[in-house]
Amino acid sequence: MRDHEAKNQAAWNADSDDYQARHAAQLAIHGGLAWGVTQIPETELNVLGDVAGKDILEFGCGAAQWSVALAKLGARPVGLDLSERQLEHARRLMAEADVDFPLIHASAEAVPLPDASFDVVFCDHGAMTFADPYRTVPEAARLLRPGGLFAFNHGSAILDLCWPVGEERAGDRLVMDYFGLYRIEDDDEVSFQLPYGEWIRLFRANGLTIEDLIEPRPPEGATSTYRDAEALAWSRRWPAESIWRLRKSG
Numbered sequence: 001m002r003d004h005e006a007k008n009q010a011a012w013n014a015d016s017d018d019y020q021a022r023h024a025a026q027l028a029i030h031g032g033l034a035w036g037v038t039q040i041p042e043t044e045l046n047v048l049g050d051v052a053g054k055d056i057l058e059f060g061c062g063a064a065q066w067s068v069a070l071a072k073l074g075a076r077p078v079g080l081d082l083s084e085r086q087l088e089h090a091r092r093l094m095a096e097a098d099v100d101f102p103l104i105h106a107s108a109e110a111v112p113l114p115d116a117s118f119d120v121v122f123c124d125h126g127a128m129t130f131a132d133p134y135r136t137v138p139e140a141a142r143l144l145r146p147g148g149l150f151a152f153n154h155g156s157a158i159l160d161l162c163w164p165v166g167e168e169r170a171g172d173r174l175v176m177d178y179f180g181l182y183r184i185e186d187d188d189e190v191s192f193q194l195p196y197g198e199w200i201r202l203f204r205a206n207g208l209t210i211e212d213l214i215e216p217r218p219p220e221g222a223t224s225t226y227r228d229a230e231a232l233a234w235s236r237r238w239p240a241e242s243i244w245r246l247r248k249s250g
């Protein structure tokens with residue numbers, strides 16, 4: 001493992017129990033089928049579309065709230081995560097929901113599965129936040145069948161530019177350099193971000209066509225266990241999250 005993978009794995013193993021206790025209710029408000037820190041329903045954003053009968057890889061699944069919900073809709077999900085404690089929570093939620101699907105303990109930067117195994121690769125603040133995009137984007141493209149969908153939600157570049165490292169929330173000033181945006185590290189974890197043009201060139205270099213860049217805006221009065229009122233007011237003014245919707249050519 002590279003150093004950021006080891007650091008993030010240790011951080012997620014240590015925080016997993018508290019994280020699930022803090023956010024379980026938020027992640028359940030639309031039965032697991034909702035995006036981001038304010039859980040905007042998939043029925044509203046329609047990112048994944050019809051999932052019945054599809055092979056779907058959740059790229060950094062955590063406790064697999066999404067994959068459990070997709071299994072109930074007739075999809076064939078596989079949950080992948082680097083944290084063994086997060087996968088233990090996934091096993092618990094699968095048993096509670098009486099669904100069964102494979103869980104893989106691995107990094108999204110080197111997935112131990114054959115090429116062209118999936119119709120959909122996706123995550124909601126999963127590996128596409130915490131793993132190196134120069135490794136994950138080629139992996140997602142390799143794992144998809146021709147015509148497959150790669151969709152992921154992560155914090156926006158604009159949010160990262162306004163978020164001083166180590167602070168609780170973003171402010172209303174640009175504090176990070178845009179050029180060179182890549183690896184962002186604080187005491188606890190490492191995350192990754194790229195300038196918009198760099199994301200686009202990386203997708204194109206891996207045979208991925210951009211279908212949409214959704215910038216979800218929380219509804220007025222939204223609440224979240226992930227954000228306080230000040231941070232939610234920020235995300236009413238500027239896009240705090242980005243959902244890329246990409247199609248593998250072929």
Ligand SMILES: C[S@@+](CC[C@H](N)C(=O)[O-])C[C@H]1O[C@@H](n2cnc3c(N)ncnc32)[C@H](O)[C@@H]1O
Pocket residue numbers: 005008009012059060061062063064066080081082083086106107108109123124125126127130131
């Ligand atoms: C915020 S959770 C996402 C899961 C779920 N959607 C949620 O919101 O709770 C982030 C997950 O990414 C996982 N992760 C971090 N780096 C990873 C990597 N390189 N490969 C796979 N998973 C990774 C963490 O272990 C964690 O479970």
